[in-house]
Structures are given as structure tokens and as C-alpha cells.
Amino acid sequence: MSKQSLLISAPYPSRSGYGAHSRDICRCLIESDEYDIQLIPLNWGNCPCNGLKEDDPIHQRMAELTFKGAIKEQPDIFVHITIPNEFKPYGKSNIGITAGIETDRVSMKWIQAANTMTAMIVPSMHSRNAHANVTYDMKQGPDGPVINQIKNYKPIEVLFEGVDTNIFKFYDTDKSDKSEELSKVYDIPEEFAFLYVGHWLQGNFREDRKDTGGLIYNFLSAFNYMKGQVALVLKVSGAGFSLLDLEEIKDKINKIKDNLPDREMQPNVYIVHGDLTDSEMNELYNINKIKAMVTCTHGEGYGRPLAEFAAATGKPVLATGWSGQLDFLNHDDCLLFNYNIKPVADSVVWEDIIIKGSNWAYVDDADVVNKLKKCFYKYEDLLPGAKRIQNRIVNSMSLSNMKDRLLMIIDKYRPATKSNIILPGKIDLSKLKKMI
Numbered sequence: 001m002s003k004q005s006l007l008i009s010a011p012y013p014s015r016s017g018y019g020a021h022s023r024d025i026c027r028c029l030i031e032s033d034e035y036d037i038q039l040i041p042l043n044w045g046n047c048p049c050n051g052l053k054e055d056d057p058i059h060q061r062m063a064e065l066t067f068k069g070a071i072k073e074q075p076d077i078f079v080h081i082t083i084p085n086e087f088k089p090y091g092k093s094n095i096g097i098t099a100g101i102e103t104d105r106v107s108m109k110w111i112q113a114a115n116t117m118t119a120m121i122v123p124s125m126h127s128r129n130a131h132a133n134v135t136y137d138m139k140q141g142p143d144g145p146v147i148n149q150i151k152n153y154k155p156i157e158v159l160f161e162g163v164d165t166n167i168f169k170f171y172d173t174d175k176s177d178k179s180e181e182l183s184k185v186y187d188i189p190e191e192f193a194f195l196y197v198g199h200w201l202q203g204n205f206r207e208d209r210k211d212t213g214g215l216i217y218n219f220l221s222a223f224n225y226m227k228g229q230v231a232l233v234l235k236v237s238g239a240g241f242s243l244l245d246l247e248e249i250k251d252k253i254n255k256i257k258d259n260l261p262d263r264e265m266q267p268n269v270y271i272v273h274g275d276l277t278d279s280e281m282n283e284l285y286n287i288n289k290i291k292a293m294v295t296c297t298h299g300e301g302y303g304r305p306l307a308e309f310a311a312a313t314g315k316p317v318l319a320t321g322w323s324g325q326l327d328f329l330n331h332d333d334c335l336l337f338n339y340n341i342k343p344v345a346d347s348v349v350w351e352d353i354i355i356k357g358s359n360w361a362y363v364d365d366a367d368v369v370n371k372l373k374k375c376f377y378k379y380e381d382l383l384p385g386a387k388r389i390q391n392r393i394v395n396s397m398s399l400s401n402m403k404d405r406l407l408m409i410i411d412k413y414r415p416a417t418k419s420n421i422i423l424p425g426k427i428d429l430s431k432l433k434k435m436i
Contacts, residue, residue, distance in 0.1 A: 100127025162402025
């Protein structure tokens with residue numbers, strides 16, 4: 001019996017969070033050898049499309065399976081990895097995969113598009129709830145009666161973003177083959193550094209999606225007059241990796257520093273701005289001077305860097321106590337910041353994505369300061385909990401574990417028979433609009 005056809009449209013060549021997740025999904029399905037697979041790449045904003053590595057056989061297999069042209073025959077299974085308002089039901093069975101959203105609810109267009117699919121896969125309970133727990137009333141006129149309700153009525157499956165433990169693992173930073181890109185981190189004089197990994201995107205101070213500025217402000221407040229004793233390392237970028245982007249980040253940091261007293265006595269904040277490979281990220285995590293990862297994020301669909309860091313190192317994690325990261329972090333084993341749920345700011349409203357009227361978390365600054373100090377002064381007390389998180393991810397939430405669950409989900413929604421439908425006209429998925 002011939003295999004069922006499976007078409008995947010995803011930003012798998014992209015160097016982005018969606019790109020990394022797409023490559024993981026493609027890897028799992030290709031390695032299973034259960035389907036006749038073809039791939040169609042999606043552009044992802046301005047992110048570079050150099051995510052496929054020449055020394056990775058599965059990545060090269062992805063390149064070989066890339067379909068060029070237009071699809072004429074309906075696939076048995078169509079997997080669309082993107083934000084939900086872009087979902088298209090091109091297959092006999094259609095599965096949309098999305099990271100979801102940082103806020104407490106998704107837009108009406110996301111729900112409407114998701115309802116055209118057979119099922120949707122999201123990475124966390126937070127993301128599932130943001131889709132499942134929202135209803136939009138359709139009224140007959142602005143003040144008229146409700147004539148219809150828009151809500152999700154299709155299955156939503158939760159599939160964690162598995163950590164590739166072949167990459168994210170112990171790295172001996174005493175080895176001679178250290179990455180030149182990370183030389184600045186190796187050479188910092190401080191023996192204790194917090195690490196932040198994330199983008200610094202649009203939004204006024206304290207309003208951007210990761211609250212990067214808020215983290216810097218709280219770190220400087222916690223350790224003022226402790227220059228040389230503790231540092232913050234930011235693996236950060238904005239829209240890209242240009243020199244202009246780097247200068248804009250430096251300028252924003254300087255403005256925060258200027259608004260705090262005794263600038264000359266403030267602890268150092270270092271920037272790692274380059275486009276690092278996964279192996280270099282793993283090396284960064286394992287540098288001895290990097291003692292913990294921290295984020296004041298307003299929300300996460302999952303929190304992939306947090307999971308990778310925890311799995312690779314067994315070092316403590318400090319994070320906002322709300323949203324997707326709670327699928328693998330908890331109060332018993334790490335330091336989760338107190339928070340308040342408030343509306344997103346107008347400066348970050350993004351049509352059909354981060355919608356006006358939605359909410360996310362704002363950390364309690366006093367609690368952040370206290371827990372940063374606790375990590376510094378009582379570091380050894382946090383290591384047992386960090387090891388428990390590491391073991392939980394490695395043993396239950398690895399890429400291999402993800403593969404097993406993904407195949408079960410795909411099998412659950414696969415059509416009973418092969419499709420022989422010829423599509424009425426060509427569908428060129430490569431022309432779908434660029435995502436950000």
C-alpha cells in the first residue's frame with residue numbers, strides 16, 4: 001500500500017523561532033518515514049533564510065523535498081505552520097500548527113481561520129486557552145441583538161516544543177575550540193552573569209513584548225554599586241543583525257542607565273548581537289560565568305530558549321510566572337516573578353495578532369529585584385530545583401518525546417483513504433504573504 005501524501009508549508013529555511021520549530025516538525029515527520037512528504041517554504045519577515053545546514057542530512061533532505069511550482073493534486077494531509085489567520089485548508093485533512101500568542105486571547109480572524117482546519121496544534125496550555133476561551137459576538141448593527149457567536153469549535157492539541165538534546169547539552173567551555181563570536185562573554189571580568197535571550201521589538205519602554213527594558217532596569221536597580229561583581233549578558237537583536245540595529249539597542253540601554261543614579265557604579269550590561277548557530281547558543285549557555293537565565297517577558301507562546309537553557313545546563317531560570325513557560329517551569333523548582341495582568345499598550349497593538357483589548361503580564365518590579373538578589377546571594381540553594389527541571393525536560397520533553405506525540409496527533413487526524421482529487425486550478429503556496 002502506498003504512503004499517504006503529506007504537504008508541509010512552513011518557514012523551515014528561516015533563522016527564526018518559527019523556523020526552528022518548523023525544522024523540528026519536518027525532521028520528526030521525515031524521520032518517521034510514514035508519509036510521502038513534500039515541503040513548501042514560507043518567508044518569515046526579514047529573517048535570513050540560512051537555517052538549513054549543509055552538514056545535517058535531514059536538513060539536506062528538507063532541501064531535496066522542497067517543491068517548486070504549484071500543487072495540482074490535493075494532498076492527503078496538509079500541515080500549515082504559521083500564524084492562524086494564514087491557515088488554508090488545502091488537503092483532505094488539514095492541521096494548522098502555531099506558536100500561539102503571548103496575550104490572553106487571539107483575534108476573531110485567527111479563530112475563523114482555525115475553524116477551517118481539521119485540527120490545530122499549539123505548544124502550551126496558555127496558547128490553547130487563548131484560542132479556546134474567547135468568544136466574539138456578531139451583532140445586528142452596533143447596538144442590535146447578538147445573531148451569531150464566533151468561537152473555536154475544532155480540536156486543539158497541545159504539543160510542547162521538544163529540546164534537541166543532541167545539541168543542547170553539556171559543553172566543556174575549557175576546550176580549546178571556543179567560538180570567536182563568544183570571546184566577549186568568556187573575557188568579561190565578572191564571575192557571575194545573568195543571561196537574557198530574546199528580541200527587543202516594537203513598543204515604548206516597558207511595553208515591548210519581552211519587556212527587555214524592564215529587565216535591564218530591574219537588574220541595574222538590584223545591583224547598583226556592585227560593578228565588577230555581577231553582570232547581565234543580553235543575547236539580543238531587534239529587526240535584524242545590522243550595525244544600525246546594534247546602535248539602536250545600545251542607545252536604549254544608555255537611556256535606561258542615564259535614568260538611574262550613579263551611572264559609573266552601575267553593573268555592566270554586555271551585548272551579544274550576532275546570528276549564532278544552535279551549537280554556539282549551547283556553548284553560550286554553558287559558559288561558566290553564565291549562572292542563570294532571566295526574562296521579564298509579558299508572555300510566551302512557549303518560551304523555547306528557557307527550555308533549551310534549562311535542559312542544557314541545569315542552571316537556575318528566573319521568569320515571569322505566567323504564560324507558556326509554565327508548562328515546564330514551576331514555583332517549586334525555579335524563581336517565578338509575581339505579576340499583574342493588564343491590557344497591552346497601544347504601542348504594541350498589531351492588527352489581527354496582538355489585539356487591542358487583550359491582556360498580558362507585567363512583572364512586579366520589587367519582586368524581580370528581590371529574586372535577582374536571591375539568585376545571586378543564595379545561588380547554591382537554587383541548584384537542586386534547576387536540576388529537577390533539567391531532568392524533567394530531558395526525560396519527558398525532548399525532541400524525541402515530541403516526535404512520538406506529533407506522530408500520534410497526525411495519525412489521529414489522517415484521512416481513512418488516499419486522496420485522488422485533482423485541484424481545480426493551481427495553488428501556489430510559495431506566494432503566500434510574508435510573515436513577521
